[in-house]
Amino acid sequence: MGAARFPRAARILAKHEFDDAFRAGLSAGSKLFRGLVLAADSARLGITVPKRAVPLATRRNLIKRIVREAFRLRRASLPCFHYVVVARGEIATATPTAVRAEIEKLYDRLAALKPAPAPGTIADLSRAANTAP
RNA sequence: GAAGUCGGCCAGACCGUCGCGGUGCGCAAGCAUCGAGGAAAGUCCGGGCUGCACAGGGCAGGGUGCCAGAUAACGUCUGGGCGGCGCGAGCCGACGGAAAGUGCAACAGAGAACAGACCGCCGAACGGUGUUCGCGACCGCAGACACGGUUGUCACUUGGGCAGACGCGCAAGCGGAUGCCCCAAGUGCUCCAGCAGUGUCGAGGGGAGCGAACAUGCGUGGUCAGGGUGAAACGGUGCGGUAAGAGCGCACCGCGCGCGGGGUCAACGCCGCGUGGCAUGGCAAACCCCAUCCGCAGCAAGAUCAAAUAGGGGAACGAUACGGCGGCCCGUCGUGUUCCCGGGUAGAUCGCUUGAGGCACGCGGUGACGCGUGACCCAGAGGAAUGACGGUUCACGACAGGACCCGGCUUAUCGGCCGGCUUCGCAC
């Protein structure tokens, strides 16, 4: 039962963490989203839905819920990355079911990537320690 | 039954599983409980709250604008008045002041604001012109009378010529009255005639001018009834009146003002009485005037705690290392170590939800609303919580997501339910 939980610690909230992902992460795009991944010690999610892309607050919230719910249900089976999902302008006219299908495909593609950890992070240091000897 | 109108309400429901935010309990695992809206929106008003400013008053600036009430307050709401729309129930209205001032009104039109005369109407008044009539100073022709002048074929005188009855003489001849003959000169106006003149009168005539009637509508005018222009043209109808017209006069209607009744001591103008011939055209979402209201900013307000780093202030320490001021010592300044203080950034906490709170009942009020009693606690996050999956069901679900709070307004919105009222149709 605990496997499908999604505590606040599993969320990427701080600006510097977003900045790390944008600077050093690998990206994968689709029609409705752009995804970035960064190697880390646990699977965490950050969502960005620009007001410019989706003017209505209700739709912005709805998109975030769909992305979050999809992540929650398969978090245990995903690799330990930082995932940052950015919504694109076309998403404003998409139906919720289409968004759900799109985000599932995006997670598949992001999970297949082999990103490097952000420099200076704990994951980076431990990996450097492993490869050094 | 149909169409309409007003008011109120709902905003898919239920079950299971997995999740999310707050709170409580718990060492923890977890358990319990609560968890978006009628508009949470736009930010168009108002208030609370917080900080700053402030003796009082005024100016500037801005808002509001029929009256009364409700309210913490409002540009909101309720009731009433007035105006407009609708057969009606009802709906809509920035609805104070244009007899304080300044301004605006394109084009059209005669004229656009103490109006105006284009067409039309009039011919009253003044003038012009024409016709007719009357009066008529004056002129003075015909003519009459009077006066004086002048001339003459008029008159008179003188002279000459001529004629010459008659007388004397033989005769030649002389004398010679006289002269309707001729010539000349002079005088004159008594007569006659002509000429012009003066004075008085003057039928008929002419006639400056005056008056009257008629005509004309030429000039000065009268007129605002009618035509036409415009968004707008200075009360309406009728009769009288007039040159034609006109509130010029009158009647009725309308309007203004005053008084009384009514209405809430109101707006208002329903009724009555009196009065005024009508003044005061429109625009104030033009400036403005009047009345009334408003300090400024906003929870990222504001308050508390407060790391690292840098810098500030203070105290203590070193037998005194280095450097500056001194030739040197003392002294002093800077560099050092420790401690304290204050400002304050990141960060954290408070503000943060018990409130002009909603609910039920009762009472007061036409109503907005108020009062009383009872029981209730109903989001409080900080990148920001409500979703997913499965099932059942229906009318197949619109607009849409809190960010200090509340009262309104405005805008968006699939549909559905309830009630009041109106109009029409049918049946009884």
Place this chain on the structure above:
RNA sequence: UGGGAGAUCGUUCAACGGUAGGACAACGGACUCUGACUCCGUUUAUCUAGGUUCGAAUCCUAGUCUCCCAG
């Protein structure tokens, strides 16, 4: 979230409440052998919806959109 500005031809700027005007661009014509330049002419607009006024780009109300500022 709070505060503040603005919207006029395709573009950029004008316009006391009275016919929306330039400049560039576009189109047509003239000039030229052709093009450019130049000259002439034409087309095209008041963000939307109501209201005030005889009349609104202008005044008022509501909405839409854009931009700026604080953080």
